[in-house]
Amino acid sequence: MGALNGLRVLVVDDEPLARERMVGQVAQCGATTVAALADAKAASQWLARQMVDVLLLDISMPGISGVELARRLRQLPLAPQLVFTTAHEQYAVDAFELDAADYLLKPVRLERLRQALEKAALRCGKRPVIEAHFTVRHRDRLLNIPFSAVRYLKAEQKYISLVTADDEYLLDDSLVALEQRLDDSVLRIHRNCLVMRHALQALLRLGEGADEQWGVSLRDIAQPLLVSRRQLPAIRAALRQNSS
Numbered sequence: 001m002g003a004l005n006g007l008r009v010l011v012v013d014d015e016p017l018a019r020e021r022m023v024g025q026v027a028q029c030g031a032t033t034v035a036a037l038a039d040a041k042a043a044s045q046w047l048a049r050q051m052v053d054v055l056l057l058d059i060s061m062p063g064i065s066g067v068e069l070a071r072r073l074r075q076l077p078l079a080p081q082l083v084f085t086t087a088h089e090q091y092a093v094d095a096f097e098l099d100a101a102d103y104l105l106k107p108v109r110l111e112r113l114r115q116a117l118e119k120a121a122l123r124c125g126k127r128p129v130i131e132a133h134f135t136v137r138h139r140d141r142l143l144n145i146p147f148s149a150v151r152y153l154k155a156e157q158k159y160i161s162l163v164t165a166d167d168e169y170l171l172d173d174s175l176v177a178l179e180q181r182l183d184d185s186v187l188r189i190h191r192n193c194l195v196m197r198h199a200l201q202a203l204l205r206l207g208e209g210a211d212e213q214w215g216v217s218l219r220d221i222a223q224p225l226l227v228s229r230r231q232l233p234a235i236r237a238a239l240r241q242n243s244s
Helices: 016-029 040-049 065-075 089-097 110-124 174-187 231-241
Strands: 008-012 032-037 056-060 081-086 102-105 131-139 141-146 150-156 159-164 168-171 187-188 193-196 199-204 211-220 225-227
Touching: 008 016, 008 040, 016 056, 016 110, 032 040, 040 065, 040 174, 040 187, 056 065, 056 110, 056 225, 065 081, 081 110, 081 159, 110 225, 131 168, 141 231, 150 174, 174 187, 187 225, 187 231, 193 225, 199 231, 211 231
Parallel strands: 008 032, 008 056, 056 081, 081 102
Antiparallel strands: 131 141, 150 159, 150 193, 159 168, 187 193, 199 211, 211 225
């Protein structure tokens, strides 16, 4: 049990009883469940903001499957070790093509789970725990900018401006690629701008009548950013979610 002490595990399964059972088994193995989530979308949002050592991931879930989530996670700077859980054997090839640490058939036996977690722990090694980040070049140096420090990303000719509360950096990427990679951690407010959901504060009406425009205020950013009318419903929904 000592080998798993301090191992941080995220459990993702759409079945409440299966989640509860897995959390209990993880504790029996000596590891710690940091969260237990019901779907891949929620897991993607959680992992965009925090790091974890091992992801215990169900494959067959409504919406985004476990396999699809695993493919997306390969874009993260430090993706967690994957242990798939499923009632079906036919996904094994997909799982190991994604370099999963192990593949467990339900109902998962405690000893089998312990073996999988030990295997994942060995693959983790002494890897430092750091927040998910962007890597940018700044004055001939490479810097890691934590997701939590970023406020928005804006297309500027051939580059993307990454804006924090205190500075601005250039990314050699496309806004579309960033939107796909960051998934639900960002929100498009205009064809040339993505904002980080954690920075979103309020939707503002700018001007009246024929001059009416909309903008959003972001945490630590003095000036509101203009919003496309077609993005208004998504922004209102995100603000309601942030306040709930």
